[in-house]
Amino acid sequence: MKNKSFYTLLLLGAVIAGCTAESKEKKADAQTDLQTIPVTQLIRQQAPLERQYVGDIRAQRNVEIYSRIKGYLEEIYVDEGEDVRKGQLLFRINNDEYKVELARAKANLQNAIAEAKAGELEVSRIRQLVEKNVISMTELEVAMARFAALKAKIAEAETAESQASIRLTQTNIKAPFDGIIDRIPYKVGSLINEGTLLTTVSDTRNVHVYFKVSESEYLEYVKTRKKGDEKAESNLELFLADGSRFAQKGRIETMEGEFDEGTGSIAFRAKFANPEKILKHGSTGTVRLTNVIDDAILVPQKSVFEIQDKNYVYVIDTGNQVKMRSFVPRSRFSNYYVVDSGLEPGERIVYEGGHSLKDGTVIRPQTIRPEKIQ
Secondary structure, three states, rough: OOHHHHHHHHHHHHHHHHHHHHHHHHHHHHHHOOEEEEEEEEEEEEEEEEEEEEEEEEEEEEEEEEEOOOOEEEEEOOOOEEEEOOOOEEEEEEEEEHHHHHHHHHHHHHHHHHHHHHHHHHHHHHHHHHHHOOOOOOHHHHHHHHHHHHHHHHHHHHHHHHHHHHHHHHHHHEEEOEEEEOOOOOOOOOOOOOOOEEEEEEEEEEEEEEEEEEEHHHHHHHHHHHOOOOHHOOOOEEEEEOOOOOOOEEEEEEEOOOOOOOOEEEEEEEEEEEOOOHHHHOOOEEEEEEEEEEEEEEEHHHOOOOOOOOEEEEEEEOOOEEEEEEEEEEEEEEEEEEEEEEEOOEEEEEEEOOOOOOOOOOOOOOOOOHHHOO
């Protein structure tokens, strides 16, 4: 009886040992079947935050040249798009009429001076007669009043001569500063009226670029500047209409004094050097403003997939099971998203290969350090 019990226990032990070995073998096989997926850990790190705005490009000086007198356009000394220097002659309006006007004004002045001289002599003569009691004092006062009127007539004639001289000078129209000539709508022989627009001169050696930012972006810029970041005002890049980057970097100079009630935005003005004069007044571009964030959470673009305009990643728990989670990106630069919310530092995410996974899948993680990804 004892031997029978012994053999029974021995058989039971063998069965248990066999089951245990079979269970271990199944677990090993299951572990072998797991996908090896590269994963990375989220950490806080320094990153540039880039924002883009539509920029309105304006010359630092852009002046419309108007005619101040009426006459026929007699000469055009420049061509459209030509560089001009300050004081350079641009146009000449026929001046014959204004020369005659000036000559008449000069003659009137000389006549007034002569009359005043005669009046002065008359006052002197009457004064002598009054002193000898030949005539009354009233005669002297009348003569002095007449002389004062003649001197006023001189002043009036001098003013008329000055005006005629100015109007003659205005027949020659000169450049107010160094710049580039814009379109010239009138040709030689055209009748020009007072106030006619002849052309525009633009000084584009430096240009101003205006762009509008939201209130939150304005506050972010102000805070960055208060921290003493000297690069905060000089880290602007300009991209032209063809997508090319402008060679010179810009600097924020000033901003408007109040927000636009309709859009809730405020306009910034940046200055760009334009030594090759590529930028023209009235053109547009895209301004890229870069601020450095010290504690950003970065997610590689390879890790992100989109579903119905939302961004998702696979987060890995302690049991190596993947869970799909959405997050809100703050911005995007290079090959990364900057996280605004939805993910925390220290969490592990699938780096790449997520297209073959499903929510709840257990994987064999292959860790890739963040610095290696960079």
